[in-house]
Amino acid sequence: xxxxxxxxxxxxxxxxxxxxxxxxxxxxxxxxxxxxxxxxxxxxxxxxxxxxxxxxxxxxxxxxxxxxxxxxxxxxxxxxxxxxxxxxxxxxxxxxxxxxxxxxxxxxxxxxxxxxxxxxxxxxxxxxxxxxxxxxxxx
Numbered sequence: 001x002x003x004x005x006x007x008x009x010x011x012x013x014x015x016x017x018x019x020x021x022x023x024x025x026x027x028x029x030x031x032x033x034x035x036x037x038x039x040x041x042x043x044x045x046x047x048x049x050x051x052x053x054x055x056x057x058x059x060x061x062x063x064x065x066x067x068x069x070x071x072x073x074x075x076x077x078x079x080x081x082x083x084x085x086x087x088x089x090x091x092x093x094x095x096x097x098x099x100x101x102x103x104x105x106x107x108x109x110x111x112x113x114x115x116x117x118x119x120x121x122x123x124x125x126x127x128x129x130x131x132x133x134x135x136x137x138x139x
Contacts (some may be wrong), residue, residue, distance in 0.1 A: 005083040011091035012074045018099055019063040024058050025106060029053040059105040063098070064123060070094055073128050082135040088127040097121030 001009070030053050044046045046057060074091065077083045097120050104114040 001085060002021070004085055004088050007085075007088040008083045009072055011095050012071065014092075014095045015067055015070060015098060016025040016078045017061075018068055018095070018102060019052060019060070019067075022060045022063060022102060022106070023059065024054065025080060026053070026056045056106050056110055059102050062101070062105065066118075067098060069125055071127070073125070073132055076136070077132055080132075080136045082132055084135055086130060086131045087128060087135070090124055091133060094121050094128060097124060 015028055024067075027111045030049065033050060033053065039048060046054060049057065063082065070091070073087075097117050101114060101121060104117060
């Protein structure tokens with residue numbers, strides 16, 4: 001494994017760690033609901049949970065949207081032997097935006113800062129895929 005591949009894989013692991021941390025926060029948020037307030041519809045209706053539990057759940061769900069394209073891109077980089085320091089920098093910047101997004105999402109959840117950090121992550125991911133395509137296609 002090259003150094004660039006190692007650092008790219010580390011970014012993937014960091015994104016996975018973020019998802020795991022959010023899942024643990026979700027367990028905590030749901031277990032913090034008093035037993036007397038638990039209702040059967042909570043098993044199938046996200047809206048039945050208190051706001052904090054819904055916030056954390058939405059942050060978890062968010063880790064299976066845009067980051068899926070990141071995982072796919074990283075996998076392509078490994079398979080094609082296209083890992084580079086440019087991809088590493090873009091990957092780590094993307095993961096950083098996901099961490100900030102999750103902090104905002106599970107914190108005060110202010111919409112515009114959350115949107116702008118999401119947009120930054122999206123643009124970084126597009127740049128990642130463009131850099132990957134250029135490198136893989138030898139352009």
